Amino acid sequence: MTAATAPTTVAAPKTGLHRPTAETGFWSWITTVDHKKLGIMYAVTALVFFVLGGLEVLLVRLQLAQADGNILTASQYNQLFTMHGTTMVFLVVMPIAAAFGNYLVPLMIGARDVAFPRINALGYWTFLFGGIFLTSSFFLGGAPDCAWVCYAPLSTGTYPASAGVLAGTHYLGSGVDFWALGILFTGIGSLTGAINFIVTIFNMRAPGMDFMRMPVFVWMMLIISFLLLFSIPVVTVPLIEVVYARHFDATFFDASVGGDPLIYQHLFWIFGHPEVYILILPAMGIVSEVLPTFSRKPLFGYSFVVFSGAAIGFMGFGVWAHHMFTSGLGPMGVAAFSVATMFIAVPTGVKIFNWLGTIWGGSLRMSTQCSSPSGLLRCLSSAGCLV
């Protein structure tokens, strides 16, 4: 083979679509695989859903503003608080993390883009489709009305009282199907994003940037990517089981034939608790970047901040049943998960103290950018005490 047959001279295949070339305007956004553009798209989409989620809870609050309020029917009320929770968790806070991660991680580690730009775009479009799919349920037979955790057997509808002459009086509409499938779609987006971040951070750091020189925000994105990688598949199982129970009479959660409703709760919370940290760790990463900058002082105890984040990641998988203390686990289960839950407060406390150490002796400029992290510091410490 000689230089004359270099790839540049090969003609584009005649079948298939042309490689999109628009760099500005509408088509550049639709066809982009650029991490910064996708980051902006994640952020804008999340903000749109944020407004929607806010409107949903506004109606809920209006209903609650007076005794015996009649702004909403019981069914509308259930739909709105379910959609508010689901929207805020899956369509607002998670994509906001993806937005910051997409925009900043390649820039912070000195990479040209993420490892798989096209999969990155696929992840965004799957998430957007999942969000639109979920929200469209309002116009297609009613939104999900099973609360954001959608416990079985409420969500499956296969309990004795709904059978026979009684059916129809409190039948759950197709909303639960929209809920289960919508979260599956957004889950595909999250999984592809997680794999993308892991591969990017492992392989594409600038020369000389070893793991202990990585920015803390990149560390936190790496940790939540692993959390997503291990927790999204777990929640996929009950989601699919709910759909199977609703449409193919599967009996995973039907106690009358040997199923167990608590299996749903275990599977949901093995995802659901790491999810809490998936939501908070990127914000903790951002605080760890903003406070040093505005204090004109390096982060106090970099390795403690990083390793406490990693500890939260590991311990986050061992505390799920504290969401189920009232469900009848027995004293041994409650005791074990109480202890685990108490001690996950330690790494969180370490972070707060290290941030405090960063400000201490610094020169803090209280601009808008900086007052939100210090607000978070205050919120977190008060929330931690309440828990």
Add this chain to the structure above:
Amino acid sequence: MKKTDRRLWLVWIALVVGGLLLLSACGGNADEYPQSALDPAGEYARKTDHLFKITLIIAAIVFVFVEGMIIVAVAKYRRRNNDERPKQTHGNTVLEIGWTMLPALVLAVLTVPTLSLVFELADVPDTSDRTVPIASLGAEEPLEVTIIGHQFWWEYQYPQLGIQTANELVIPEGETVVTNVTSVDVIHSFWVPRLAGKQDAVPGREVPLLIKADVTGEPTTYYGQCAEFCQLSHANMRAHVVAMPAADFDQWVQEQQQLAAAPTGGDAAAGRDLFFGTGTCSGCHVLWDDDHAPMDADGNPAVDPADRSMIRTMAGPNLTHLFSRDRFAGDIFELNSQNLHDWIRDAPAQKPGSIMPYFENLTDGDIDDIVAYLETLK
């Protein structure tokens, strides 16, 4: 007065007024806040409340300390001029190990009362120290009640006593009652905050929950609320517990163990025919009278109430002693003939998602007869 001074004053006034408003929410008593877990009225609730207060005090100390440090740091180390170059430090390992170990130690201390309470609440105590004898129960036998969640009401079965009732749980005061909580449809949660913590009612499981009410010397009511979202009328799924002195409880047991008497004539007799006949009420409701007596294990009418081993859980409550209760339909409506008439006419209109349907085949006159019959069920 300078402008900044005035602003500072406004901030202070706002803080004081806001603080007082917040504090005012903490006041109140059982009459105003009948469902407050912070006002326990029984041994188990009091133990939980005690642990909560220990934790709260430790947390409050930590909170004030950390919050104070943040405020001091933000105030003291704010940028005074743009040329400042603070001393560059990267950390202090001793300090950091210290503030990792210290919270861990505090939590380890807190673990001790927490774990001991968890196991204590699961221990069924013996009742040999019972001071006031309860005629209905053996000397060393705690009262057992099976609590069954339905959409949207609570059923109570007393297996030792052959009693089945709904919404209103009657217990002897000062006695440990061992309840077993379960459900027939979706997950509910039985919660009477002044007496005990929540216990989810999960289909297919019977989970024990200990309840004990303080001795007050007179029948005392404690209110509760379903605490696990169970669909349309979750908010209308209420309950109340009446704790009675032993003598009152024994009398209540005797009354509840009686079979209903069949009325001999008039509207009530017509109502009874409708109830067991074309009205199809008995399709969902148990009603024990001489013709419909509860069975023992061999399928014969039970002579001794304690032999009623086959108490059936139906879609609707047992109505044998309906008018011994104060409220109905998930403890939300006062029990009187007008409310009962409206309910039987169109239950789903009274309570969203009610499983009891609208009965097309019943005329208003029929419903009056049924109500007349139900009113005889004292």
